[in-house]
Amino acid sequence: xxxxxxxxxxxxxxxxxxxxxxxxxxxxxxxxxxxxxxxxxxxxxxxxxxxxxxxxxxxxxxxxxxxxxxxxxxxxxxxxxxxxxxxxxxxxxxxxxxxxxxxxxxxxxxxxxxxxxxxxxxxxxxxxxxxxxxxxxxxxxxxxxxxxxxxxxxxxxxxxxxxxxxxxxxxxxxxxxxxxxxxxxxxxxxxxxxxxxxxxxxxxxxxxxxxxxxxxxxxxx
Amino acid sequence: xxxxxxxxxxxxxxxxxxxxxxxxxxxxxxxxxxxxxxxxxxxxxxxxxxxxxxxxxxxxxxxxxxxxxxxxxxxxxxxxxxxxxxxxxxxxxxxxxxxxxxxxxxxxxxxxxxxxxxxxxxxxxxxxxxxxxxxxxxxxxxxxxxxxxxxxxxxxxxxxxxxxxxxxxxxxxxxxxxxxxxxxxxxxxxxxxxxxxxxxxxxxxxxxxxxxxxxxxxxxx
DNA sequence: CACTTTTAAGTGACATTGTCACTTAAAGCT
DNA sequence: AGCTTTAAGTGACAATGTCACTTAAAAGTG
Numbered sequence: 001x002x003x004x005x006x007x008x009x010x011x012x013x014x015x016x017x018x019x020x021x022x023x024x025x026x027x028x029x030x031x032x033x034x035x036x037x038x039x040x041x042x043x044x045x046x047x048x049x050x051x052x053x054x055x056x057x058x059x060x061x062x063x064x065x066x067x068x069x070x071x072x073x074x075x076x077x078x079x080x081x082x083x084x085x086x087x088x089x090x091x092x093x094x095x096x097x098x099x100x101x102x103x104x105x106x107x108x109x110x111x112x113x114x115x116x117x118x119x120x121x122x123x124x125x126x127x128x129x130x131x132x133x134x135x136x137x138x139x140x141x142x143x144x145x146x147x148x149x150x151x152x153x154x155x156x157x158x159x160x161x162x163x164x165x166x167x168x169x170x171x172x173x174x175x176x177x178x179x180x181x182x183x184x185x186x187x188x189x190x191x192x193x194x195x196x197x198x199x200x201x202x203x204x205x206x207x208x209x210x211x212x213x214x215x216x217x218x219x220x221x
Numbered sequence: 222x223x224x225x226x227x228x229x230x231x232x233x234x235x236x237x238x239x240x241x242x243x244x245x246x247x248x249x250x251x252x253x254x255x256x257x258x259x260x261x262x263x264x265x266x267x268x269x270x271x272x273x274x275x276x277x278x279x280x281x282x283x284x285x286x287x288x289x290x291x292x293x294x295x296x297x298x299x300x301x302x303x304x305x306x307x308x309x310x311x312x313x314x315x316x317x318x319x320x321x322x323x324x325x326x327x328x329x330x331x332x333x334x335x336x337x338x339x340x341x342x343x344x345x346x347x348x349x350x351x352x353x354x355x356x357x358x359x360x361x362x363x364x365x366x367x368x369x370x371x372x373x374x375x376x377x378x379x380x381x382x383x384x385x386x387x388x389x390x391x392x393x394x395x396x397x398x399x400x401x402x403x404x405x406x407x408x409x410x411x412x413x414x415x416x417x418x419x420x421x422x423x424x425x426x427x428x429x430x431x432x433x434x435x436x437x438x439x440x441x442x
Numbered sequence: 443c444a445c446t447t448t449t450a451a452g453t454g455a456c457a458t459t460g461t462c463a464c465t466t467a468a469a470g471c472t
Numbered sequence: 473a474g475c476t477t478t479a480a481g482t483g484a485c486a487a488t489g490t491c492a493c494t495t496a497a498a499a500g501t502g
Binding site: 466 | 474476477479480481485487488489490492493494495497498500
């Protein structure tokens with residue numbers, strides 16, 4: 001079955017859980033498809049499933065009272081939602097929202113099955129813990145970047161990671177501000193500066209990289 | 222035994238693990254005492270124990286290349302070190318340091334015992350997951366505060382949480398800057414402003430709160 | 443005790459980033 | 473073509489961070 005292979009490829013630990021521990025994940029979980037732009041969880045939601053993302057990407061962010069937002073991390077193929085997992089275990093509220101950025105295919109493992117797997121399979125536990133560790137590192141890295149790195153560096157990094165000379169980035173300055181935890185005007189100014197230097201070409205909803213090396217040079221220090 | 226009661230009081234989940242699941246934590250773990258100012262882990266360290274803090278406090282922080290530091294969180298009585306736990310499981314490096322802020326008494330559970338408990342006791346797993354969830358929330362809250370909250374608010378909050386009208390705070394502006402992820406000069410300026418308003422009294426290494434309500438009023442918005 | 447050294451805090455000038463109250467312009471819609 | 477919505481630009485200003493110092497308190501030392 002095609003899906004099985006995809007899943008095993010994305011979650012190597014689960015492969016072990018299935019082969020060694022006789023865990024039949026596919027049988028007891030449900031494959032779900034979620035359209036782009038769906039809020040899959042927000043503060044106060046109760047969570048009844050352990051979610052593994054097979055295809056697509058989920059944006060996890062938090063919002064200040066004044067409406068400003070910052071993206072905490074993305075869950076993409078091969079990732080799982082540790083916050084809902086925490087909910088699963090400790091039933092606490094989390095001050096964050098999760099929204100699908102693309103159409104998403106996910107595997108939902110119901111809470112009782114999740115707990116059974118946790119008890120029975122060391123490989124499954126490893127997979128779950130690994131997700132936790134990943135998120136912790138991502139969050140710590142985010143804290144570091146927010147508090148230490150200058151915006152031009154972080155912006156250049158984002159541009160290089162999300163586009164290249166022939167593949168323009170389709171996003172708004174506002175979305176970028178949210179991604180980097182800054183303000184739209186600041187991003188606009190910075191991008192304009194990059195444009196003046198001939199490093200990018202700006203148009204509504206699109207950023208084209210015109211000088212990759214110059215941007216990369218910023219990162220190199 | 223006195224220690225047993227202390228531990229069970231601090232870690233209610235472990236109580237369950239012991240009574241329900243017959244886990245003999247005290248027998249298989251070691252009580253260790255660590256003097257103040259000891260670096261208990263830093264980047265690249267390997268970790269061989271699951272650590273539960275019984276008495277005292279550990280400061281977990283990260284450092285930028287330019288030397289600036291920011292405190293990520295503190296592990297105090299009843300807390301466990303999830304980062305070393307992650308290490309325990311996934312053997313990855315974490316870009317953080319942990320230093321004891323006081324003399325610390327901790328319970329060290331060796332890796333094999335830890336894994337056995339994880340397999341055998343649901344309550345133990347809950348305890349471990351709970352720690353993870355806590356850290357995740359603390360980190361998310363930190364990200365929110367750093368990116369959204371103004372410094373005067375955060376500083377006032379810190380002062381109120383760590384001192385009162387009759388118990389002065391003994392710390393340096395530098396340590397405070399690290400705690401809040403800011404720069405010493407900025408903290409000094411802000412404190413001086415508070416002093417000019419008659420809210421605090423400053424001296425070398427000491428901050429006395431002289432107007433609790435005014436500070437609290439800042440937080441109230 | 444006077445002196446040197448170390449550590450904490452203050453200072454002013456300046457750079458970066460965030461905020462506010464707008465304006466301008468492009469893309470969609472009817 | 474004219475409206476509406478959304479994206480982006482703008483200038484003034486506030487808040488925060490950085491730098492290169494100075495000042496001063498505490499600790500160590502002969």
